[in-house]
Structures are given as C-alpha cells and as structure tokens.
Amino acid sequence: MAKMTCAEAIREALRQEMERDDRVFILGEDVGQFGGCFGVTGDLFSQYGEERVRDTPISETAIVGAAVGAAAVGMRPVAELMFNDFVTVSMDQVVNQAAKMRYMFGGKATVPMTLRMPYGGGISAAAQHSQSLEAWMTHVPGVKVVMPSTPEDYAGLLITSIRDENPVMFFENKVLYGMEGEVPETIEPLPFGKARIHREGDDVTVVALGGMVPQAMAAAEALAGDGISVEVLDPRTLVPLDVEAIKASVAKTNRLVVVHEAVKRSGFGAEIAAIVADECFDDLDAPIKRVGALNVPIPFNPILEQYVVPNADRIAKAIREIV
Amino acid sequence: MAKMTCAEAIREALRQEMERDDRVFILGEDVGQFGGCFGVTGDLFSQYGEERVRDTPISETAIVGAAVGAAAVGMRPVAELMFNDFVTVSMDQVVNQAAKMRYMFGGKATVPMTLRMPYGGGISAAAQHSQSLEAWMTHVPGVKVVMPSTPEDYAGLLITSIRDENPVMFFENKVLYGMEGEVPETIEPLPFGKARIHREGDDVTVVALGGMVPQAMAAAEALAGDGISVEVLDPRTLVPLDVEAIKASVAKTNRLVVVHEAVKRSGFGAEIAAIVADECFDDLDAPIKRVGALNVPIPFNPILEQYVVPNADRIAKAIREIV
Amino acid sequence: MEMEKDMLLNMYRKMQEIRIFETRVTELFAEGKIPGFVHSYLGEEAVAVGTCSNLKNTDYITSTHRGHGHLIAKGGQLNEMMAELYGKATGYCKGKGGSMHIADVDLGILGANGIVGGGFTIAAGAGLASKIQKKDDVTVCFFGDGASNQTTFHEGINLASVWDLPVVFVCENNMYGISLSQEKHQKIKDVSDRAVAYGIPGVTVDGNDVVAVYEAIKEAVKRARNGEGPSLIECKTYRHRGHFEGDPTNYRPDEEVQQWKAKEPIGRFRKKLLEMEVCEENELKAIDEEVADQVEKAVKFAEESPDPAVEEAVQDVYTDMIEEVWS
Amino acid sequence: MEMEKDMLLNMYRKMQEIRIFETRVTELFAEGKIPGFVHSYLGEEAVAVGTCSNLKNTDYITSTHRGHGHLIAKGGQLNEMMAELYGKATGYCKGKGGSMHIADVDLGILGANGIVGGGFTIAAGAGLASKIQKKDDVTVCFFGDGASNQTTFHEGINLASVWDLPVVFVCENNMYGISLSQEKHQKIKDVSDRAVAYGIPGVTVDGNDVVAVYEAIKEAVKRARNGEGPSLIECKTYRHRGHFEGDPTNYRPDEEVQQWKAKEPIGRFRKKLLEMEVCEENELKAIDEEVADQVEKAVKFAEESPDPAVEEAVQDVYTDMIEEVWS
Numbered sequence A, B: 001m002a003k004m005t006c007a008e009a010i011r012e013a014l015r016q017e018m019e020r021d022d023r024v025f026i027l028g029e030d031v032g033q034f035g036g037c038f039g040v041t042g043d044l045f046s047q048y049g050e051e052r053v054r055d056t057p058i059s060e061t062a063i064v065g066a067a068v069g070a071a072a073v074g075m076r077p078v079a080e081l082m083f084n085d086f087v088t089v090s091m092d093q094v095v096n097q098a099a100k101m102r103y104m105f106g107g108k109a110t111v112p113m114t115l116r117m118p119y120g121g122g123i124s125a126a127a128q129h130s131q132s133l134e135a136w137m138t139h140v141p142g143v144k145v146v147m148p149s150t151p152e153d154y155a156g157l158l159i160t161s162i163r164d165e166n167p168v169m170f171f172e173n174k175v176l177y178g179m180e181g182e183v184p185e186t187i188e189p190l191p192f193g194k195a196r197i198h199r200e201g202d203d204v205t206v207v208a209l210g211g212m213v214p215q216a217m218a219a220a221e222a223l224a225g226d227g228i229s230v231e232v233l234d235p236r237t238l239v240p241l242d243v244e245a246i247k248a249s250v251a252k253t254n255r256l257v258v259v260h261e262a263v264k265r266s267g268f269g270a271e272i273a274a275i276v277a278d279e280c281f282d283d284l285d286a287p288i289k290r291v292g293a294l295n296v297p298i299p300f301n302p303i304l305e306q307y308v309v310p311n312a313d314r315i316a317k318a319i320r321e322i323v
Numbered sequence C, D: 001m002e003m004e005k006d007m008l009l010n011m012y013r014k015m016q017e018i019r020i021f022e023t024r025v026t027e028l029f030a031e032g033k034i035p036g037f038v039h040s041y042l043g044e045e046a047v048a049v050g051t052c053s054n055l056k057n058t059d060y061i062t063s064t065h066r067g068h069g070h071l072i073a074k075g076g077q078l079n080e081m082m083a084e085l086y087g088k089a090t091g092y093c094k095g096k097g098g099s100m101h102i103a104d105v106d107l108g109i110l111g112a113n114g115i116v117g118g119g120f121t122i123a124a125g126a127g128l129a130s131k132i133q134k135k136d137d138v139t140v141c142f143f144g145d146g147a148s149n150q151t152t153f154h155e156g157i158n159l160a161s162v163w164d165l166p167v168v169f170v171c172e173n174n175m176y177g178i179s180l181s182q183e184k185h186q187k188i189k190d191v192s193d194r195a196v197a198y199g200i201p202g203v204t205v206d207g208n209d210v211v212a213v214y215e216a217i218k219e220a221v222k223r224a225r226n227g228e229g230p231s232l233i234e235c236k237t238y239r240h241r242g243h244f245e246g247d248p249t250n251y252r253p254d255e256e257v258q259q260w261k262a263k264e265p266i267g268r269f270r271k272k273l274l275e276m277e278v279c280e281e282n283e284l285k286a287i288d289e290e291v292a293d294q295v296e297k298a299v300k301f302a303e304e305s306p307d308p309a310v311e312e313a314v315q316d317v318y319t320d321m322i323e324e325v326w327s
C-alpha cells in the first residue's frame, strides 16, 4: 500500500493501464506538458509522450467525438474534460453517439471509452465551473456512471472503467483531489455496482455520493455523540447501482437520507429516494430526506457558495428530522 | 371557442403574440416557407415575413445562443429545435448561458426567451429522434419547464411562456400535435405552477406528464369498470411544480403512480416520487410506482418501440399493483 | 479515363445498385412497408461510388441520414440493408436502427447518423486510431452542405488538420439542407473554401461525374495514407427526391429539378462508357438486370424475415448489463 | 495619426486604467484577497482600448474569461469591478459572478464568460436584435486564439454572416490557449484567414499598436453600422502573465516573453504620443497619477464593502420565483 491523494491515485491508475495496454491513450486540454488543469495527468506526458498523452485544441465536441470514433475502431481512449460543466459542449457526442451506437447498430459496435470529468464547488469558481452534473448522465441509457470518494476507489474504479467495453462517465470531485488515503501498489480493478459501507449504523441510512461522503462521515461522527447511529453508504457507481445494498441497509435502519452536491431538484438523490419509496415501502418508518445544493446556480462569493452547497451540518440536520 | 389540434393551437398562440408584441420573433430550421418539420409554424412566414419568421442554418448552437443574446437586449425570441434530441448541440447555450446569465450578473439581465422542443416516440424515428429530455432541464436552475397535454393548455401556456421574463423550455409531444380540442378564440395566458386535474378519483393519484396524459386517462377509464377510481393529475409545468396540488391529491387517495414517456431512471417521475416520499409520508398507504420508458435507447422497429414506451396498459398494471 | 474496364463496370454496377435499390425503397415507403423516415440518395450516386471506389475494406466511412448510397458503395449487402429498413430481425441492426442508423462496423461503415454533422468528430477519432496504430487505413466522412454549418464540422476538421489525421471530408453539396438553399445558409458558394480555415487542401468537383469524383478523392486518399493529413472535397450534386419521402418540395423551382435531372450521373456515365467503347450496351444491360434481380431478392428477403422478438428491445444497451424489464 | 488629442489621451488613460488595475489585482490575488480564478489582461491593453474607442454607449460587447480590460475599455467602473472581484455586495454582480462573469448590461457589456467561446452566438443574437429593431448599434465579440477552435466560433460567425448582422468579431491572438501554442491547436498562422469560410472581411493587425487596432476596428464598425455585415479582426498580442494567476508558465520560453514585453503597448504608445508631440510628458504623468489614485480608491471601496447577505444566494435565479431555502 502507498499513501496518495485522489489525484495521484487517478494518475497511478492511468499509468498502470497505459503500461498494461497500449490501446489506452489520453486526450484533453492541457493534459500534456502542463499536466492537467488540476494536475491529474502530471508526468504522464514525459513518460508516454505526445502520441499517447494528447493535448487537444479547446474543442470539447472534438475531444469526446474523437474518443467515440477511436473507441469504436479498437482503441481505449481516456478523455478529460477540464470541468464537467463543459460537457454541455459535447452532450451530443456523449448522448446521441457514444451511448447509443451499440444499440442502434444492433449490438455490432463497442465503444470502450472513459470520460473523466471534475465536478463540484468549493473553489469559488462560480456558476459555470462548479456544477455536479452526474444526474443527467444517469438518465442516458448506454453509459455507465462512476463517482468514487476515496483514493483507493478512484484508482480501482478507473481501472475498471478503462477496461469496460462501454462508455463510462467518470466523475471526479475537485475538493477530494487533495484527500489522502492508502492505495495498493498494484491497483486491482474494483467491481461496478457494489456499494461501500463506510460506516455501519442502525438508526438511519445515509446514501452519500462522491464528495459528500466525507461530509456524511463527519455528520455521522457528530451525531454518534448524541447516540444516533448512522450508516453511511457510498454507492460508488450510479449506473449500475447497488440497489440491493441500499435495500438491505434501509431494511436494517428503516430510515433514509440521500446526499449529493448536485442541486436537489431532479438530482440522482430523487432516483434513489424513488426506488426506496417503491421497493422498500414497508421498511420505512419515516419520510425520506434528500440533501442537495439549493436549486440555484453556484455563486462566486465563498460565503454564498458555502450556503448553497451541502455540508455535514445540513446532513446532520436532515438526519435529526427523521430519527 | 374553436376546435383545433395542438399544433394549430401552438401556431395560433404564436400568431396572437406576434400580433400583440413586435418584439416576438421566431427562429429555427425550416420554420419559414416550409412551415416547420411538424408543420407547427405553418403559414406564419407568409403572414410575418422572413424578418420575424427566420429560417436558420442547421446550427442549434447558434439558434439558441442567438436567442439568448437577442433576449438579453430586449427581444422575445421563440426558438424551435426540430427535435428535442438536438438540444444536445445547444446544451451550453441553455445551461451555462440562458439559465445562469441573470444570476451570474447579480439580477441585472433578463432573458425572456422560449425554446420549443418536440419530444417523444411513436413515429419510428429511432434513438436519436424520439427522446423525452425534460428531466435534464428540471435539473437546471434558471429555466422554467413547461409540458402541456391539451390544445388549450398548449396555447395558454405558450402565451405565458413568451410573456415570461425568464428562459422557458417548452416541450411539445409529437403524437399530441394531431390531437384536437377546444381553444378560446382569444387565447388567455394560463398560469405556471397550476396543475390540472383531468379526472377526479379516490383510490389512486396518477401524475402524468405531457403525452402520457391521454394514456393515463385511458387507463383510468379501463379501471373504472373494475371499480377502481383514479385521479389523473397533469402538472402542466414541471418548474415551477404545483406541489400543493399533488400533495392534496395524495392526501385524498393515499396512493401515487407517476407516469412519463422519458426513460424511468432519473426521469422527472423520480423527483415527484421523492417529494411525496418526503412530504406526504404519513398519507401514503402503498409504495409509489413509477411508469416510464425502459432504460434503453428507443428502437426503430415499431413493435419494439411500443414495447419500450409506456402506454395505458402499463399504467393500469402499475395502478393495480398498489390498489 | 485510364481506368481498368473492370473497375469502371464495377462503378457502373454500384451506381445502379443504389439507383434501383433507392427507387424500390421510395415505392415500398409509399406502400407503407417501411416505417420512419427515408432520405433518398437518388441522383447523388456518383459521389458515394466515386469516393468508395478508392477505399479498401479496412478503410472507414462515416455516413449520414442520407446514407443508403454510402453503405452500398462501401460494400453493404442489399439483403441486410433492406431488412433493416423494414425493421426486421435479419437487418444490419436487428431492426433497432432503421434507415438513419444502418452500420456495418466489419465493413468499416461506422454508421449512418441521425444527427446532422454527427460523423465529423467520429471520423477524426477513427483516423486518430489508425494513426496511433500506425495503420494505413483512411477514413472518409460524408456530409451535406447543410452539415457544413454544424459545430462538429469545425471542431472535427480542425482536429484532423492539426494532428494530420488520415481523413477525407467529402461534402455532398446538393444545394439544400431540407428547404433551405445554400445561399440562405451560408455566404460562400463553394464549401471547399472552408479548407482554408484549417490549412488543408480544398477541391470542388462535379459530383455527378463519377470519374471526376474518383480522381479527386484518389488524390486526397493518397495524401491521407501518406500521413499528410486531411482534405476537403466538395462534390456538387442534387437530390432528385424531396428531403425525405413525403416532402412536398415547395421550396425549389421545377426548372431547377429538370436541369439537374438532365445532368444525372448514371445516364451520363453509361453514355460515356459506350462512347469510349469501354463496353457494349448488352454488358450494361446484363448488369442492370442482375442488379434489379438482386434488389428484388432483397425485398423478398426483407418481407419474409421476422420482426425481432420484443425481448430484443433490452439487449445491446451495454455489452454486459441487461436493463430492467417491465415489472 | 489624425486623431484628436482628447481621444488619444483618453485611449492612453484607458490603457493605464487597465494596466494599473490589473497590476493591483495580481498583487491582491497573491495576498489572498480575491477568491477564485483571475486571468490577467496585462499586455493586451491595446486590443480592448483600440476596439472600444470606436463604440457608443449603446453598442454591445461580449467578453471572455480574460475580461477586465474589455469592461474597463467599454466604460466599466473600477469600484464596482474591484468589489466584484472581491465578491462583495457592492460589486457589479453583487458578488455572485466574480472575475469570470462581470457584466453591466446598461453599458452594453453582455458579460465576461467562463465558457470559452460563449460570446459568439450571444453576440450574433444581440446583433440580430439591433437589426430587427432597426437600430444602428454594433456588437463586438472578443475572443481568443484558442476560442477560434470552438463550436460557437463557427456557428456564431456563420449566422452573423448569412444574415449580415452588425457584429465585429475581435480575436485577441495571444498565441496560447492556456499551455497550448497556436501551432499546436491550429494549422493556420492567422486566425483572420477563417473569414474566408464565411465570406466576410478578415484582417490581421498588430494588437500591441492601439492606433492600428483602432483603425482596423473603425472600418469593421462602419461596415457593420451600414448593414454590410460582420468582419473578423485579429489582433496579435501577448499576455504578460500566465494563463491564470498561479500558472507556472513552464510551456513558453523566457526569450519569447522578453521579446513581447519589449513590444508592450503602453510604453510604445506613450513614446509615440511624445515623439509626435501630441502632449507633454507631464500630462501623461498626471493621467498616471489620477488613474493610480482611482485604482486605490477602488481597492478601498472593495475592502470596505460588505459581503452579500446569505439570503442573496437564492435571489435572482428567476425574475419572479424564489427557489426553496434550507428546510
């Protein structure tokens, strides 16, 4: 095991896959010598050169479209968008091309590409650079959606994403980039569709996504002092979703809070709540609570931003409402 | 009152607003002499000429972006996308520009534009021309989302959309275009955020969106024979949403089924279900059911398409599961 | 014409395959046999055939909503094609794609595309793969005059240009994007002028002259295979039918249609073959008959094929996950 | 230089406003006073000032992530600008926008934009509005060399061109998009070559010569006001700082930076003004001092201004709806 940040873990996973499989290559803006806007690709350029770590023009449409084309003919591109907010410029390539190609062609195409996208607030980057857009992607049949929260999971799930034969939307949290944790020297792929229980508890299940996992853990810790036992479940992948794990947890705790950084309205929390309201109705002893960002664009001023985006206090407050 | 189809009702609303307010103009592909891909703009070109009914190049990015710019400086553009599936090419203009301009500028901009988008299947148009993408838009703070189901509502809500000072996403169902109904000669604006109860009932509430309203009505009719009394509620606008009406109905029936044509996963049905699972928990006597398209792209073959998209039978089946 | 007889007759045959196939498709559509949209390639046969006659099996093409001609020219099988238009289980896409999404990845056909301009960046990506893999394969991206105003035109060609990717961008300028004539959708007369914006060669040819198309593409393909990067070739042509079957075509004058029909590519090529004594009339007639027969067989194949089983609807979304079915 | 002294001195003043404001901003950012990203306009002052000196109050501009210079040149107030960079309630956007989203619609400033290329189609829309309203207002769209590879460049300029909209597209070619030099992001040397693709005039000028910029834009603005449609003007310039404050700029050689700094626009213009005896040195000094004073006042204004109240966070999403607050 080695201690590394999430950003380093991602880079290590990229390195090991590039080493293992020469079909893997990277493309994106400033991913080369510059090392990536958040430093994630780092020294990969000096190791693999400009053929395999490709600096693109500022052309998100071309970045994703080229990844689709290259994947369809046998490569394994890993494309980086500088911010997930810019997927708006490549939505067609994701939604109408990557996601649907296999199906439209009657199963005769495979599109093994990974699209890495940093999301979330916390750095005063304002409305066009702070969104969390994973919910859109979960509404697109044909793509898988991954949203890890620890260095180990970033590494292992990125390996799985690259090896997957389908387009994978890989969401990376900007604030977590700097968070440290243990990662195996040789990174093993981690399975999609398997939740991780970060903390066991009996009174309430908190399903937290990505960057909200540490916040949920902090809330759980705080509430433990008051004798409230919180189970924190991180689904890790949204598509496929580990519905069984969520159901099992709710069957035990009989209460559910769902947390994500994306705006609350029509966030993926709604999907999880709706599944539980259908499939676990008899287990539920209390209303299902959702904690998400207020339904507003992310403001620039850090005080306003903190007010808009969820945190441990808000999660604790939501939990208290139902236990 | 006059009998007209939904398509005609939309055209009449456009005509009356163009007559009333010379800031209103139309832009889109083939909306001019051709009269629109689905014939909606019809003869408006011959009446108002090419300055106010503008045929654009095949450039969805420019269509929506130009609407944003024109709206920001005092016009009231009504832009048409030929299919809502092509909003993927203009997502940035909707999401990062139109929706956020006012907020980012501290309230100092207004963007009174309407974006009309046909959605849904039923015409064997396959995966890239049959989607129902309203849920994405409800996840974007700053836009309003309208989704009517009768000629009268299309007309009245379009008038309101055009007069609204904010960007409005106006979803039009392709199959409903041909459906007839009564529309007032002089169309009055209908309020946003007010649901319409199409049928009263005591045993179960069905919240149905857009093109699924007639299907829900058919299901209600079929079940009436078996003594099941179904209330059919059409929210008409998703943002703002008439939460009070939904709550009142669920308080009466204690059961909820939500229906839309969009794929089930992360559709707007999840949001409605999640709201009810939180705010009406004590009223609920049964699991909340959602009926949406299977989580697959829309297939070309009509038999497969019918299998994928919801209909009255499926709605009836879901209702039976909980009454 | 210093080309081999075989090659010339093959080009004639391919054009006739398209002509007869498409003619039959318009009839079948009118009879209600084919669901959805059909965009006929009638009149534009020389572009697909002149282009694809330069391609190997392992070369790639990206096609458009008006894609039947491209598929046939790249070697697509009439049976599977017709069956797909019918939405049958035996079709190229098992009935899931239809006219707008026919593909045969094994033949290098990366799909028709329902999104105007959908092919540009995919073609760049396929070219990129060939480059990284150090293969000499070339990708041809077909697109219309209307598509030259799409986002993807710009980003796709710029990427191919700056990375010297082996791609040939072939514009089928049929003078209209649905109802909008070229002068109403762009200020330029020749789409090939846009090559300047990317520092690549831009050429305009008579798109109804199959040999002219062949020669222009030949140059571009050579360049691409040599690692010298992409080119933009514009072929001026005309669609005989409306934008889609059912289009009233109230937007273009009758004389224009007549003028262009007089310049249609197959009759012209046929005349040339005979004038230049490449072959005898009866050789051409034999081809015509063979092709007509083949098309009828394809119709029969399609008609007799079964619809896909409804369970097929949930297959092929992913390679490894089956999405939930109705509860 | 047949221009009036007043005008020339005003141009000098505006450039100094930008220079001193931006210099101060880099310091304040380093001190941690300004949150978020800051993209400095230092070195590019002549482009904004040469351009906006042609504009009336009612003319529009669309700006970029590197927008401070555009705002000042179009008449933006330093107090409100600095306050916005600080995120204060008194800022142009009440602290909700910050550096990347400063706007003043009343001054015709349709916003800085955090999306590269975000301005192209908005500018076309503003131009369209002026045209429909039969006003003689012009819209200037500023953009970078990197932005010339975005989707919106193509669709926005094409639309403006085919509809003869009164828009001037002004490329600030500072030779880099973040770390990527122009030759790595496009094959062409002059972005203005892309004008050919839209059948509009394309001109390249020395972007560090404020008078040259002024003259080129003057022509383009005249054309636009006369209803003759858009132009594409490229101004070659250089950013003195990294892409954003904090950028290590490991991607460009020191000599290059030094060469360009030697050509920086304000010193050059100052020298010219004195050589041509437009004014005395002390007049310029007086301006320098006034501006420095103004900037310090702006800093003070910003520092002393309050943060917005948290309730502000839910205002201004819509004109008429307040979104729910924390339950």
Ligand SMILES: Cc1ncc(C[n+]2csc(CCOP(=O)(O)OP(=O)(O)O)c2C)c(N)n1
Residues within 6 Å of the ligand: B029, B058, B060, B082, B086, B089, C065, C066, C114, C115, C116, C117, C143, C144, C145, C146, C147, C148, C172, C174, C176, C177, C178, C243
């Ligand atoms: C992104 C997108 N916008 C609009 C359409 C609708 N549409 C289909 S074909 C077409 C015209 C295309 O014109 P052109 O590129 O010239 O090709 P042609 O049909 O003339 O062969 C349009 C507008 C679409 N399918 N995709």
Ligand SMILES: Cc1ncc(C[n+]2csc(CCOP(=O)(O)OP(=O)(O)O)c2C)c(N)n1
Residues within 6 Å of the ligand: A029, A058, A060, A082, A086, A089, D065, D066, D114, D115, D116, D117, D143, D144, D145, D146, D147, D148, D172, D174, D176, D177, D178, D243
């Ligand atoms: C759509 C989009 N892609 C990428 C970025 C990240 N980004 C911000 S500025 C920039 C470089 C812009 O280069 P250029 O247009 O030349 O302007 P300059 O910074 O040189 O003034 C990039 C890539 C963005 N903000 N928006």
Ligand SMILES: [Mg+2]
Residues within 6 Å of the ligand: C144, C145, C146, C172, C173, C174, C175, C176, C177, C178
């Ligand atoms: Mg065309």
Ligand SMILES: [Mg+2]
Residues within 6 Å of the ligand: D144, D145, D146, D172, D173, D174, D175, D176, D177, D178
């Ligand atoms: Mg630049």
